[in-house]
Amino acid sequence: MSTVNGGISFWYAQEGAPAPREPLPGDTTADVCIVGAGYTGLWTAYYLKKAVPFLNITVLEAKFCGYGASGRNGGWLYNGIAGRDRYAKLHGHEAAVRLQQAMNATVTEVLDVCETEKIEADQHRGGVLEVALSPAQLARLKAFHAAELAFGETDRELYGARETAERIRVAGAVGSSWTPHGARLHPVKLVKGLADAVEALGVTIHESTPVTEIRPKHAITPYGTVRAPYVLRCTEGFTASLAGQRRTWLPMNSSMIATEPLTDAQWESIGWDGRETLGDMAHAYMYAQRTTDGRIALGGRGVPYRFGSKTDNDGRTQPQTVEALREILVRFFPRLAGVGIDHAWSGVLGVPRDWCATVTLDRSTGLGWAGGYVGSGVATANLAARTLRDLIQQDSGQSGPTDLTALPWVNHKVRKWEPEPLRWLGVQTMYAAFRGADRREATAHSAATDRVAVLANRLSGR
Numbered sequence: 001m002s003t004v005n006g007g008i009s010f011w012y013a014q015e016g017a018p019a020p021r022e023p024l025p026g027d028t029t030a031d032v033c034i035v036g037a038g039y040t041g042l043w044t045a046y047y048l049k050k051a052v053p054f055l056n057i058t059v060l061e062a063k064f065c066g067y068g069a070s071g072r073n074g075g076w077l078y079n080g081i082a083g084r085d086r087y088a089k090l091h092g093h094e095a096a097v098r099l100q101q102a103m104n105a106t107v108t109e110v111l112d113v114c115e116t117e118k119i120e121a122d123q124h125r126g127g128v129l130e131v132a133l134s135p136a137q138l139a140r141l142k143a144f145h146a147a148e149l150a151f152g153e154t155d156r157e158l159y160g161a162r163e164t165a166e167r168i169r170v171a172g173a174v175g176s177s178w179t180p181h182g183a184r185l186h187p188v189k190l191v192k193g194l195a196d197a198v199e200a201l202g203v204t205i206h207e208s209t210p211v212t213e214i215r216p217k218h219a220i221t222p223y224g225t226v227r228a229p230y231v232l233r234c235t236e237g238f239t240a241s242l243a244g245q246r247r248t249w250l251p252m253n254s255s256m257i258a259t260e261p262l263t264d265a266q267w268e269s270i271g272w273d274g275r276e277t278l279g280d281m282a283h284a285y286m287y288a289q290r291t292t293d294g295r296i297a298l299g300g301r302g303v304p305y306r307f308g309s310k311t312d313n314d315g316r317t318q319p320q321t322v323e324a325l326r327e328i329l330v331r332f333f334p335r336l337a338g339v340g341i342d343h344a345w346s347g348v349l350g351v352p353r354d355w356c357a358t359v360t361l362d363r364s365t366g367l368g369w370a371g372g373y374v375g376s377g378v379a380t381a382n383l384a385a386r387t388l389r390d391l392i393q394q395d396s397g398q399s400g401p402t403d404l405t406a407l408p409w410v411n412h413k414v415r416k417w418e419p420e421p422l423r424w425l426g427v428q429t430m431y432a433a434f435r436g437a438d439r440r441e442a443t444a445h446s447a448a449t450d451r452v453a454v455l456a457n458r459l460s461g462r
Contacts, residue, residue, distance in 0.1 A: 003257075003341045006316030009072040010258040010297065010343035011188035018064055018192060021207040026224040030058040030204075032392065033219045033228035035211045037061035038070035039377060040370050041234035042194045043385030046113075049201040051389055052398065057203045058226055060219060062210035066191030068238055072315060072347030073378055074256060074287045074299045076277045077110055078128045078182035079103040081383075082374035083356025083409065084151070091408040093150075099407050100151040104181045106383045111183060119193030121185045122292040126275040128182035131164060131173045137281040138175050139447040144281070145177040155180055168272045170332045184277050184289045187378070213243040216365040230361075230392055233369035236377065237348030238311060247416040249372050250423065251348035253306070255317040256299035257325045258291070260340040267294070269335045283434035283453045286328050295342070298329055301431060307424045317346035349375045355462050358412040359384045361391040368392070372414070430460045 007013055032048060034041045037059050045057050061067070081103045088096035111123055132138040145158045156179045159167070164176040199205060213220040219231050235242065237251040262270075272278075278288045288298040306312075322344045330337050352358065352372035357380055361368040368391065370384035371377070386404055393399040404410075417423050437453035444450075456462075 003322065004343045005322070006314040006345060007343075008067065008315045009188070009345040009347070010256070011075075011186060012071055013343055014186075015188045015192065018066075018195075020064065021205050023208040024060065024206040024221055024223040024226070028058065028224065028226055029056075030226055030228040031056045032058075032230045032232065033226045034059045034232045034234055035214060035219055036068075036234035036236070036238070037065040037195065037205055037207070038068050038234065038236060039191065039194070039381035040236065040384055041232070042191065042198050043382050044232060044234060044370075044388050045198045045203045046194065046201065047386050047389040048392065049198070049203050051393060053202070058228070059198070059203060059205045060209045060211050060221060060226065061205065061207045062238070064207045065195040065205065066188055069236055069347050069349050069377060070191045070381075071188050072256070072345060073187050074277070074297060075185045075187050075289050075378070076128070076182065076287060076376075077107055077123070077185050077378045078277060078376070079107055079153075079179065079379060080376040081357055081380050081409075082372065082376055083354070083358075083412075085147075086354060086356050087408040087412075095408040097152050098403070099409060100153065102383055102404065102407060103379065104153065106379045107181045107183060109386075110379060110382050114190070114193070117193065117197040119190060119197065121187075121189040121193060123183050123185040124275045124292075125180070125183040126277070127178055127180045128279065129164075129167055129176050129178045129276040130279040130281060131168075131170050131176040132281045133170070133172045133174065134441045135174075135445060135447040136441040136449050140281045140449060141175055141177055148177070148179070153179060153181070165271070167274055167276065168278060169270055170278075171334050178276065182277055184275055184291075185378070186292065211242065214367065216367055228366075230366045230368060232388060233367070234371065236350040236371045236373065239350060239371065241311070247419065247423070249350035249352055250417050250427070251306075251311050252301075252351045252374075252427075253312075253346055253348055254299055254301060254375060255321045255325060255344065255346040256297060257322060257329070257341050258297045258343045259295045259329070259336070260342050261294040262296070262336070262339065266336065266339070270333055282438045283450075283456075284431060284438055286332075296329065296333075296336075298325055300325055300328060307420065311348050312346060315345035315347060317344050321346070349373065349377065352414040353417050353461060354414050355460075356409065356412060356414065357384070358409050358414060359387045359391075360411050361388065361395060363395050426460070430456050430462075
């Protein structure tokens with residue numbers, strides 16, 4: 001069987017495209033207008049409507065709910081958040097600890113809402129296992145593990161080679177770190193269930209309605225303009241398509257493959273009975289899950305960035321990227337060398353210039369936004385949505401400050417990315433450096449991180 005390449009994602013191939021919702025019928029008004037119907041936009045609509053049922057909320061989506069990263073990701077619901085270390089430097093260690101604690105709780109929050117709203121998204125709370133495959137990776141793993149403990153994650157566990165193999169038999173793994181704050185899920189089942197829950201609350205969703213420009217109190221589309229006191233930008237990797245936002249967040253590509261279903265004997269050779277999500281400590285890292293129907297869905301960086309912040313249309317990825325991901329699969333699990341790859345796809349994630357996720361409400365204009373998750377958005381989008389809810393309620397006088405509005409990522413300012421061709425050259429050079437560093441570390445006997453990778457991290461602000 002040949003590999004299906006594109007078609008949005010494997011998750012949509014399983015679920016099928018959603019029934020289309022009507023586009024915006026013309027000029028209208030709302031109390032809150034949300035641009036983007038991915039996780040951030042839908043969660044924000046959900047929490048706002050639950051908190052203030054009389055609010056008139058309109059969500060505008062260029063394609064259909066979950067067309068972007070929310071329908072193409074690796075299904076990692078976990079407690080990682082981009083920028084925590086920088087926030088510790090800017091606001092102090094305790095502020096960053098509060099941010100991390102909020103993320104830990106967010107994993108449970110999402111699973112609880114799924115149960116309340118009867119959203120069946122193949123969710124399984126097996127935690128996250130991150131493995132090391134070289135002396136340099138093991139040194140980084142131990143430093144990472146110690147840092148997580150210092151940020152209050154006292155239930156995290158560090159394993160040696162034997163304990164790692166007892167969970168998942170990754171070839172050559174010399175150690176791992178496991179956290180219980182993670183779950184596997186089916187991204188499209190979550191986004192479809194969330195969209196249905198939002199509509200059931202009385203929120204209006206208009207699909208096939210691209211927003212071309214956001215101005216204070218205005219969201220402008222080819223079908224008309226929505227006027228609202230609050231306009232929230234929840235567009236993540238597609239932000240660059242909006243007028244004036246080309247250099248705000250860089251749309252970074254990430255690609256995935258899904259294998260054919262494995263046999264019982266193949267699973268027996270691998271282990272993975274706990275259905276943890278799986279990652280590694282490489283500079284150009286991988287991420288994977290064991291799906292509910294017995295496949296491995298595995299992702300990583302391919303061609304990281306398209307010139308001019310362009311994005312794909314249907315999720316198609318390059319043949320060399322598919323082969324590179326297959327090589328990772330076989331390197332981790334040599335006994336799967338002959339396994340077929342049923343599907344390959346790609347998507348874009350939002351990367352701010354300082355690699356820090358943010359949530360913001362400009363009280364002078366009513367414009368708000370959240371994102372820049374750098375690939376950790378499945379859970380972070382939920383925390384961002386609850387924070388936007390609190391910021392709007394505070395601004396409108398319905399409530400005062402909350403624990404969420406006091407978190408250090410709120411109203412964080414980020415400078416813009418460099419203009420082209422510097423942006424393209426910088427990203428290509430950075431990932432070439434990371435891939436080269438991973439190759440050298442794989443054969444080196446040193447526990448030191450490759451010096452080129454250290455330099456690339458410093459220059460990129462990563």
